[in-house]
Amino acid sequence: MGLDAFGHDPFWLVIIKILAVFVFLIVSTILMIWFERRVVGRMQHRPGPNRYGPFGLLQSVADALKLALKEDIMPTLADKAVYFIAPIISIMCAFTAWAVIPFGPEVSIFGVRSPLQITDVPVAVLVVLACSGLGVYGIVLGGWASGSTYPLLGALRSAAQVISYEVALGLSIVAVFMLSGSMSTSEIVMSQGENPPIQLSLLGMELNFNVPGWYAILLLPSFIIFMISMVGETNRAPFDLPEAESELVGGFHTEYSSLKFAMFFLAEYINMFTVSAMCVTLFLGGWRAPWPISIWGEANTGWWPILWFLGKVWVFMFVFVWLRGTMPRLRYDQFMRLGWKVLIPLNLVWILVVAGVRVSTQQENGTTKTLVIGGVVLLAGAVILFYPRRKQYVEPATADLGLGGFPVPPLDLKVPPSPRTKKIEATREKASVGTDSKTDTTGEEG
Amino acid sequence: MTVTDVLVCALGAVSLGAALRVVTSKHLVRAGLWLVVALGSLAGVYLVLTAELLAWVQVLIYVGAVVVLMLFAVMLTRAPIGPSDDLDRAKVPGVLIGGGAGLGLAAVLVDAYRWREVGLSDVEPGDAGAMGREVFTSWVLPFELLSVLLLAALIGAIVVSRPDVGQRSR
Numbered sequence: 001m002g003l004d005a006f007g008h009d010p011f012w013l014v015i016i017k018i019l020a021v022f023v024f025l026i027v028s029t030i031l032m033i034w035f036e037r038r039v040v041g042r043m044q045h046r047p048g049p050n051r052y053g054p055f056g057l058l059q060s061v062a063d064a065l066k067l068a069l070k071e072d073i074m075p076t077l078a079d080k081a082v083y084f085i086a087p088i089i090s091i092m093c094a095f096t097a098w099a100v101i102p103f104g105p106e107v108s109i110f111g112v113r114s115p116l117q118i119t120d121v122p123v124a125v126l127v128v129l130a131c132s133g134l135g136v137y138g139i140v141l142g143g144w145a146s147g148s149t150y151p152l153l154g155a156l157r158s159a160a161q162v163i164s165y166e167v168a169l170g171l172s173i174v175a176v177f178m179l180s181g182s183m184s185t186s187e188i189v190m191s192q193g194e195n196p197p198i199q200l201s202l203l204g205m206e207l208n209f210n211v212p213g214w215y216a217i218l219l220l221p222s223f224i225i226f227m228i229s230m231v232g233e234t235n236r237a238p239f240d241l242p243e244a245e246s247e248l249v250g251g252f253h254t255e256y257s258s259l260k261f262a263m264f265f266l267a268e269y270i271n272m273f274t275v276s277a278m279c280v281t282l283f284l285g286g287w288r289a290p291w292p293i294s295i296w297g298e299a300n301t302g303w304w305p306i307l308w309f310l311g312k313v314w315v316f317m318f319v320f321v322w323l324r325g326t327m328p329r330l331r332y333d334q335f336m337r338l339g340w341k342v343l344i345p346l347n348l349v350w351i352l353v354v355a356g357v358r359v360s361t362q363q364e365n366g367t368t369k370t371l372v373i374g375g376v377v378l379l380a381g382a383v384i385l386f387y388p389r390r391k392q393y394v395e396p397a398t399a400d401l402g403l404g405g406f407p408v409p410p411l412d413l414k415v416p417p418s419p420r421t422k423k424i425e426a427t428r429e430k431a432s433v434g435t436d437s438k439t440d441t442t443g444e445e446g
Numbered sequence: 447m448t449v450t451d452v453l454v455c456a457l458g459a460v461s462l463g464a465a466l467r468v469v470t471s472k473h474l475v476r477a478g479l480w481l482v483v484a485l486g487s488l489a490g491v492y493l494v495l496t497a498e499l500l501a502w503v504q505v506l507i508y509v510g511a512v513v514v515l516m517l518f519a520v521m522l523t524r525a526p527i528g529p530s531d532d533l534d535r536a537k538v539p540g541v542l543i544g545g546g547a548g549l550g551l552a553a554v555l556v557d558a559y560r561w562r563e564v565g566l567s568d569v570e571p572g573d574a575g576a577m578g579r580e581v582f583t584s585w586v587l588p589f590e591l592l593s594v595l596l597l598a599a600l601i602g603a604i605v606v607s608r609p610d611v612g613q614r615s616r
Contacts, residue, residue: 079527082479122573126502133510137482140517144475147527159518163511170506183574 003184005106006120013109017118021098029269030060036321043325064262072258077147086145087256087263090138094270097131100124101277102186104287104305116287116306117186124185125177128278129170132233136162138267139242143252154251157332158235158242164339165232165239171347172225175354176215176282189286193300216283221350223283225343227319230275232339235268236320238327239335276316277309284312450566453494461487469540472529478517485509497572 009017034049034057041048049059074080104116121127136159143155177183180191192213216223232239243251253264280286287305289296290312298304330338353374360370464483471477485508492501570576581589 077527079473079475082476121498123499123502126499126506130502130505130510133506133514136510136514140514140521141479144517144521145527152521156518156521159514159521163514163518166511 003120003122003187005115006117006186009114010112013112013114014118016109017114021118022095025095025098025270025273026266028273029266030064032269032272032317033060033063035317036324039318039321040325043322067262068259070258072260073255075147075255078255079145079147082141082145084260086138086142087260087267088138089141090135090267091263091270093131093135093138094267094274097128097274098270098277100127100185101274102189102281102286103309104303105301107303115186116303120184120186123183125173125183125188125278125282128185128274129166129173132162132271132274133166135267135271138264139252142256142264146252146255148255150249151252151254154242154248154254157248158252160336161235161239161242161339162233164336165229165343168225168229168339168343168347169233171344171351172222172229173282174347174351175219175222178351178354178358179215179218185281185286189281189288192285193288214283214285219283219354221346223279225347225350226279226283229339229343230279231320231323232335234271234275234320236272237324238329240329241332241335272317272320273313276313276320279316280309280312448566450494454491457487457490457494460484461491469535469544472531472533474520474526474530474533475517478513478520481516482509482513485513492572495572496566496569499574499577500572 037059038048038050038056049056052058052062074083099118100120102115102117102120106113106115108114139158139162140155143151143153143158146152176188180188182188182191192215194213235242242248243253248254253261256264287300287309289299289305289308293299293308299308356370356374360367363369461484464480464487467480468477468484471480485504489501489504489509492498492504
């Protein structure tokens with residue numbers, strides 16, 4: 001099944017597929033909210049929602065109804081048009097990304113052979129990345145248009161965060177592109193189906209072996225970097241700085257209420273599903289059955305693959321909840337340092353290594369060449385790193401009191417009295433003129 | 447007139463109109479949003495012309511990163527809601543440079559094609575393979591030059607914004 005399988009669906013089938021994905025996403029989100037609250041509850045030794053429906057399953061439905069019936073507030077200082085459009089941008093981008101996610105192989109739907117995927121394009125992975133890139137606009141504009149400080153701060157953090165982590169995310173996919181030779185999601189899944197033979201000729205010796213098909217094993221560093229940056233990309237704990245409750249009230253959606261808030265909320269959860277589905281597609285064989293099941297010959301045919309796909313996606317959803325239940329939030333500068341100074345350089349080096357190995361397997365006598373060049377590069381790197389006259393970092397003797405260092409208030413900070421209390425005091429003093437003691441009047445107020 | 451012609455013309459008109467709004471709008475952030483519309487419809491033009499990779503890279507880089515960074519910079523300094531009166535747009539030089547560059551490029555393109563029709567089926571689709579071959583064979587020198595230029599601009603920006611960098615070494 002290549003790209004030729006797409007684009008031949010009759011009109012009604014396209015509608016059915018889009019509707020199915022839409023309903024799937026809504027239902028998954030509702031389930032996920034319940035799942036998250038129950039599992040986090042379990043991790044914190046409390047029951048979680050368990051009143052409505054069996055195991056509290058209907059809690060999210062009740063919450064959704066309540067949310068829809070709430071008052072829709074438009075802040076006075078808001079930029080009305082942009083405030084209205086922002087949640088729509090967010091949710092549209094979240095849904096659009098699912099157009100290229102493969103759910104399964106070709107099946108027969110009402111007599112028509114068709115792949116279980118809305119569509120596919122030769123650059124499908126870029127489409128998903130572009131959608132998540134455009135989704136930032138919803139957050140940034142929503143925070144800005146609210147005309148309030150906390151949402152604006154949340155929006156700024158979010159913009160910086162998503163852009164930084166998108167670079168790491170995009171770079172970690174490059175290695176997958178190099179191995180699979182394609183950017184289409186369905187072809188990347190297909191290319192993980194076989195165990196590719198590797199031929200290394202090292203100093204005259206011939207090494208032939210088969211490597212596992214899943215890129216998570218073959219490209220483990222890429223997989224780990226993808227997993228870290230996908231949590232950063234979706235603004236989830238421990239990287240949930242744009243909506244850190246303890247710092248920013250609610251982040252970019254502080255001023256939103258009712259259905260507009262629901263749209264942001266839905267978009268956020270769909271984005272979690274999107275990155276999980278992307279991770280499964282790119283690194284874990286997509287809809288292909290995992291090893292013990294794949295022995296069964298029919299595991300990768302018919303409708304079964306949907307089950308494997310959903311199973312893998314929900315493993316990632318559990319990881320999201322797990323992280324939220326166990327990890328403290330990173331400080332902003334630590335978070336940015338991790339993205340720019342650790343993940344991106346590591347990624348670049350890893351891409352270089354993968355490219356080197358690729359070249360060495362394709363060229364004659366390539367392994368020796370690659371080893372020689374790699375050794376020289378490593379040696380040069382080591383010399384630069386351990387050069388004796390390299391300036392060492394000196395720990396400052398006194399603690400940084402805030403200016404130019406970490407964004408913390410200085411230790412000797414004197415909080416100026418709020419202007420409002422001053423005003424009250426002033427009026428009180430005025431009222432006390434003529435009476436014998438001031439303390440009398442101030443005592444009455446308390 | 448085929449569907450392709452209509453789409454290209456419509457998207458081009460949207461792009462041009464949005465670009466005009468970028469330089470005439472009194473709202474600072476909205477000007478940035480008009481830039482998004484202009485760049486996005488340009489990506490649409492690429493898509494209609496089967497340059498699929500270019501279209502999505504345009505969305506990814508220009509719409510998804512560059513303009514977001516511009517908005518980020520605007521919001522970091524000040525984020526005015528509503529019209530700003532203190533925009534000092536240089537009108538006459540702007541019109542001269544913008545109009546000159548636009549007319550010049552238009553003249554070059556019109557002269558290159560001279561109303562010659564290129565069928566959509568004769569064109570090699572701009573997928574990743576074709577694009578990569580072109581960039582890394584016949585256009586490799588401009589490509590490398592551009593990356594050096596960007597790197598220089600990056601380092602220059604750091605040096606300009608951090609006056610303490612040069613002083614420490616002295």
